[in-house]
Amino acid sequence: MKRIESQTVKDKRLGLVLMIPIVLVIFIIMGIPLVRAIYWSFTDKVVGSDAHFIGLKNYMGLFQDKVYWKSLKNTVIYTGGCILAKLLLGLLWAVLLNQDFKGKGFFRTALLIPWALPGMVVAMTWRWMYDSTYGIINSLLLSSGLVEMPVAWLSNPKIVLYSAMIVNIWRGVPFFMFSILGVLQTLDKQVYEAATVDGAGIFKQFWYITLPSISPVLKVTTLLSTIWTFNDFENVWLVTGGGPLYASSVIATYTYDKAFIQNSLGQALSVATSVIPILIVMMLIFSYFNKKEQ
Amino acid sequence: MHSRKKTKAIKMTTTYVILIISLLWTIFPLYWMVKSSFTIDKEMYVARPKLFDIAFTAEHYVDLIVNAKFMVNLGNSLMIAAITTIFGLTVSVFASYAMTRLKYPGRKFFSSTVIISYLLPTAVLFIPMYIFVSKLGLGGTKWAMLVIYPTFVVPYCCYMLRSYFTAIPYALEEAALIDGCTRLQSLRHIIVPIALPGIAVTATFAFTMSWNEYLYAMIMTTSMKEMTATVAISSWKYGDIINWGRIMAGCVVASLPVTIIYIVAQSMLVSGKADGSVK
Numbered sequence: 001m002k003r004i005e006s007q008t009v010k011d012k013r014l015g016l017v018l019m020i021p022i023v024l025v026i027f028i029i030m031g032i033p034l035v036r037a038i039y040w041s042f043t044d045k046v047v048g049s050d051a052h053f054i055g056l057k058n059y060m061g062l063f064q065d066k067v068y069w070k071s072l073k074n075t076v077i078y079t080g081g082c083i084l085a086k087l088l089l090g091l092l093w094a095v096l097l098n099q100d101f102k103g104k105g106f107f108r109t110a111l112l113i114p115w116a117l118p119g120m121v122v123a124m125t126w127r128w129m130y131d132s133t134y135g136i137i138n139s140l141l142l143s144s145g146l147v148e149m150p151v152a153w154l155s156n157p158k159i160v161l162y163s164a165m166i167v168n169i170w171r172g173v174p175f176f177m178f179s180i181l182g183v184l185q186t187l188d189k190q191v192y193e194a195a196t197v198d199g200a201g202i203f204k205q206f207w208y209i210t211l212p213s214i215s216p217v218l219k220v221t222t223l224l225s226t227i228w229t230f231n232d233f234e235n236v237w238l239v240t241g242g243g244p245l246y247a248s249s250v251i252a253t254y255t256y257d258k259a260f261i262q263n264s265l266g267q268a269l270s271v272a273t274s275v276i277p278i279l280i281v282m283m284l285i286f287s288y289f290n291k292k293e294q
Numbered sequence: 295m296h297s298r299k300k301t302k303a304i305k306m307t308t309t310y311v312i313l314i315i316s317l318l319w320t321i322f323p324l325y326w327m328v329k330s331s332f333t334i335d336k337e338m339y340v341a342r343p344k345l346f347d348i349a350f351t352a353e354h355y356v357d358l359i360v361n362a363k364f365m366v367n368l369g370n371s372l373m374i375a376a377i378t379t380i381f382g383l384t385v386s387v388f389a390s391y392a393m394t395r396l397k398y399p400g401r402k403f404f405s406s407t408v409i410i411s412y413l414l415p416t417a418v419l420f421i422p423m424y425i426f427v428s429k430l431g432l433g434g435t436k437w438a439m440l441v442i443y444p445t446f447v448v449p450y451c452c453y454m455l456r457s458y459f460t461a462i463p464y465a466l467e468e469a470a471l472i473d474g475c476t477r478l479q480s481l482r483h484i485i486v487p488i489a490l491p492g493i494a495v496t497a498t499f500a501f502t503m504s505w506n507e508y509l510y511a512m513i514m515t516t517s518m519k520e521m522t523a524t525v526a527i528s529s530w531k532y533g534d535i536i537n538w539g540r541i542m543a544g545c546v547v548a549s550l551p552v553t554i555i556y557i558v559a560q561s562m563l564v565s566g567k568a569d570g571s572v573k
Contacts, residue, residue: 008397014477015398018388022448023404025385026411030445033422034414040422093316096309107313109557111320116556118506120524121545125327128538136326139342170323178560202305224413231415234508238528252417259421260513272418283413287406 038276041269051266058270067246068271071254074161075275078168078250079230085169087222090176095210097177098184108181115174123238126167130154130239154240157247164239164248168232172225179221183214216289223286227279251275327549331355331542338539354543364544366519367526370436371548374522375504378443382500383493385444386451391481393452394459395467405456412449416509419445424513436522438514443507447500454499458492459485491562498559502552523548 041058043051062068097108114122129137130153138150153163187210195205233252236242242253249257251271259268330338334351337343358364392398393405423442424433432438462485470480486493511522518526527544530537 011396011477012398015392015396015401018392018396019398019404021385022389022408022452025444025448026407029426029441030411030414030419033419033426036425037418037422089316092312096313099305099309101306101309107317109560110317112556112560113324113553114320116502116553117549118508118524118552120506120508120528121327121549122323124528124541124545125323128330128542129323129326133341134339134343134538136343136345140345142342170319227413227415231417233417238508252415255417255421265421269418269421272415272421276418279413279415283410286413287409290409 037269038273040266041273043266044264045266045269046264054266058267059274061267062270062274067249067254070246071249071251071271072275074248075230075250075252078161078165078232078236079226081162081165082168082172082229083222083226085165086172086176086225087218089169089173091180091218093173093177094180094184095206097181112174112178114171115178117171119171119234120238122171123167123235126163126170127154127239130163155244157244160240160244160248164236167239168229168235171235172229175225176221179217180214183217184210187213219289220286223282223289227282227286230275230279230282327542327545330538331546333539335539354539355547357540358543358547362526362530362540362544363518364523364526364547367521367523368547370521371505371523374436374439374443375501377440378447378504379497379501382444382447382451383497385448386455386496387481387486387493390452390455390459391477391485393456395464395485396477408449408452408456411445412453416446420509420513423510427514434514434516434520436515436520439504439507439511439522442510442514443504446507447503450503451496451500454496455489455493458489458496462488495559495562498555502555505548505552 040051042053042055044054044057045051093111097104097111129135132138132150132152132155135153137153138147141147141151151159154160191209192205195209200208231252232250233256236248236250236253237256240248242249242257246254251274255268255272257268258271259265262268329348331354332348332350332352334349334353337347337349389408393401393408423445427433427438427441430438430441432441466488467480467484470484471477475483506524507522508524508528511525512528515521515525518529521529523544527541527548530541530544
């Protein structure tokens with residue numbers, strides 16, 4: 001009895017010791033900047049000078065800032081559109097790749113590549129393809145007669161956001177495919193055979209067997225990707241720069257623009273902080289589903 | 295019976311058609327990146343470039359190494375990614391063990407903190423982080439990344455390793471503990487060997503995350519010799535003039551290591567070597 005007791009004490013001590021490094025990383029390196037970020041969003045902080053508390057002035061400013069509302073709206077469109085496309089395409093690819101056929105391994109590996117590449121590489125390559133004069137996309141569209149004039153993918157304010165979304169979708173579909181395929185492969189094939197014998201068609205099988213079994217992983221993957229897409233900086237920044245004239249500006253690029261181009265850190269932080277409530281809600285939903293799955 | 299065969303044929307044809315279209319969609323940008331990196335400038339900057347014609351040259355790669363000194367940037371990326379991965383994994387193996395096997399006050403709180411920090415957006419953190427690192431005297435240097443990158447690599451590793459460790463039955467460890475093994479011995483001789491494939495996959499993804507990172511590295515560094523590969527490539531432009539040949543060559547080089555790593559890791563995941571379970 002005494003041995004067991006001393007074991008629990010030892011465990012307690014060891015557990016706390018093993019947590020020290022991670023606590024340092026999370027609470028010191030991340031925690032302190034986070035708290036300061038929130039504090040500075042209530043100040044007139046600029047690079048190289050001290051911060052003065054100015055209350056809600058930055059946030060009031062945002063209310064009247066058209067670019068802020070534009071960026072928020074763009075962020076919602078960008079996130080919603082990208083997630084929907086990535087989810088549907090990823091699901092389609094996963095279901096197709098879960099069958100037995102020749103060349104399955106090849107397709108699976110090839111379709112995964114975009115997710116491995118640095119986001120910067122993907123963004124620069126698409127930007128080059130989008131180029132209105134030298135770009136291959138316009139060249140192909142013109143040769144095939146689909147358009148008569150070159151499309152201004154990156155300089156037409158009406159389509160520039162969609163141009164950036166295509167790039168995010170291109171890179172993100174494999175993540176959905178891979179997560180979903182991982183679960184599909186563990187499903188019992190006999191269930192499907194039995195369903196076929198009972199006369200259930202492909203769509204019925206999908207709706208009543210496949211979907212319920214993959215729904216936990218669908219929820220977790222979708223939420224994770226929603227959080228990433230919502231905060232996406234590098235893709236928008238490198239493909240469009242947020243322009244022309246903020247036409248494709250999102251919260252992350254607008255924060256950067258305020259901080260390092262307009263030099264007002266306080267205002268920049270109020271932009272970034274203003275969406276924290278949305279993120280907290282998404283995080284809570286995520287950890288709820290995550291716990292349930294485990 | 296006949297009609298079932300026919301349905302199957304239709305199903306397979308549809309599968310192939312959709313997958314081949316998907317493959318073209320996936321491969322095309324890669325093809326264009328590689329092709330552009332081997333095309334002479336004169337052929338690149340023409341209206342209506344051709345899909346297949348190529349005036350082959352390796353000059354962009356020579357330019358990349360000789361003029362742009364890209365090896366320095368690759369070296370920076372490699373150094374940062376390697377150190378961050380090793381540090382992140384070591385810390386996370388211990389922490390994940392503590393979170394899945396030991397009972398101590400605040401365990402639940404720490405576990406949820408890890409998840410939250412895994413999801414915290416860079417957009418909120420990059421400004422205070424920039425000031426924090428400058429105050430440490432690391433502003434403008436590659437060393438800044440060694441302080442910053444653990445903030446996303448460590449929570450990610452913990453998140454992954456925890457699920458691998460949870461899948462290992464406690465009974466395996468219990469026997470060793472009764473025989474007088476200490477906790478750390480059991481971690482080293484039982485948990486780590488069983489979870490090794492999972493640890494390997496986590497390591498490759500952690501490495502890729504650091505290698506691919508862009509925003510922090512862009513803010514922190516200004517001089518060419520301190521930049522990581524991703525930042526260096528995107529900096530090769532002068533106003534509106536963008537050196538596409540060199541950029542595409544750099545993209546090819548920067549993509550190769552992570553693509554190879556990913557293909558190896560995914561084959562491990564698919565073959566089930568890394569599902570963290572005991573069969």
